[in-house]
Amino acid sequence: MHPAYSVILFTTASGAGYGLLALLAMVAFAHGPASSLAYGLTTTIIALGLITSGLLSSTFHLGHPERAWRAFSQWRTSWLSREGVAAIITYGPAVVFAATWSGLLPWPQFIAPAAAATAVMCLVTVFTTAMIYASLKTIRIWNHWLTIANYLALCLATGGILLSFLTDLFGRGQMFLYGFTAILIALSIAFKLAWWRMADTTPKTLTPADATGLKGKVRQWEVPHTSANYIMKEMGYTVARKHAAKLRRIVLAGFVLAALCLILAGLLPLLSLLFSAVALLSGGLAVVTERWLFFAEAQHAVTLYYGADAA
């Protein structure tokens, strides 16, 4: 599948934003008001900013962004529509949570319910994003529960990395947060390794003979075009295997480095800001590479009509 940069930016930026917001809401639910107005506002504004810029960037790949509002209408059947609806609903409790938790509005009694609703809606929205991909039967390696586990784990892990850096920036780094984020990263790595294993080992069951219904060994003989068409550009994109292997190692190295840096940040409080900044950079590089690979490694069933020998 063609990796559209707007979709990579959307899913990674809004994923980290929802993860950050969900973790802030969980902390608020357990501990009450933010330690300062500046900290409360900075963290929630960054989370909502990432979510909003991600949502906006997702409209850039549309042919008609001005009609995007129509996408809220078909939530009965369409996961893409459900994602849009969930994203909009999340703003309600999220804004109340941000305003009350930071202390901007003096209504501490709203913190817990708004935080709970925000955390749930963040995870629901990321779940709907994952379902857009996981529900497509045409793409074998996406159509699996591990796709959903991957999206949710990565959203929380990248949100945790961001939160570790932000708390450090305010001089409030905590061993618990570093450790918890390292565990989220480890969980993400485990799901990603399982996903790659699934992608590599589940057999390709469809052949050109299935696609055409012709009996025998079927091979493309003459193509129906004079230059690459939309189907070939959009669905035919697959990354070369040797590059995929290298990029997978970059993803793993980026996440392992991020986890190690966070552990070091906890062990060496004097250098914690430096380590959490490195964790942010290497985690960010890893998740963007991971998302690019998620598209580039995916093979669509339609490629069977265009010369693929199995899908």
Add this chain to the structure above:
Amino acid sequence: MTSLPDTTKPGQKKLGLVIDLDICVGCQACATSCKEWNTQGYSAPLTDENPYGADPVGVWLNRVHAYEVDDGTSTNVVHFPRSCLHCETPACVTVCPTGASYKRAEDGIVLVNPDTCIGCKLCSWACPYGAREYDYQEGVMRKCTLCVDRIYNENLEPEDRQPACVKACPTGARAFGDLGDSESAVSKLVAEREGYDLMPQFDYKPVNKYLPPRTRKDKPTPKAGASLLDVMPEAKTTADRLFRWADRLLSR
């Protein structure tokens, strides 16, 4: 609305095509007449980019592939027209976030409303048959309309009220009709020739059917790469070959 209409009721009309792979000669007449009609009808404009340049790209609602089929005894080429199958339970419709993609309750035709399509391309991802092509210039998705603007068009003569591809086919390899009616000519053709669905594994229940190439009654064509001597060991002169040809013809 992207919820699918209830198509289970008896007598449900299911308009579609029956494509005979035995007699398609791969002339591309269906594809070019489709392009010609649809660039002025419901789907207009069916754009091309850089049409006279080195790398022309355009939207086609019907494309004719050709495949080499090796069945173990012989190797044959099968021309394979491919367009929207107007599935009974199409995922391309249910994934649409805006309702621009829909399946008509009255005849089962799957259409895209170009005025409400946002161009997210998700429907083309959901289709395993490659039936939907994105129009980069207009920013909307295009697909076969089963010539909805011909088949009900009272400005046309009754015999012209069928899809452009069917009208254009010089060998009669394409038939149009109601596949929901078991007494229709197309349904009888499908029953007689054991017409089949493409990739039934996906369970989208295509309405269009494909008729398989008939089993050859004459000697099988040699497999690709076979020696000429294997084929006609005793044909040494032109006369020999002529008799071989006559023999093949008479033994059909």
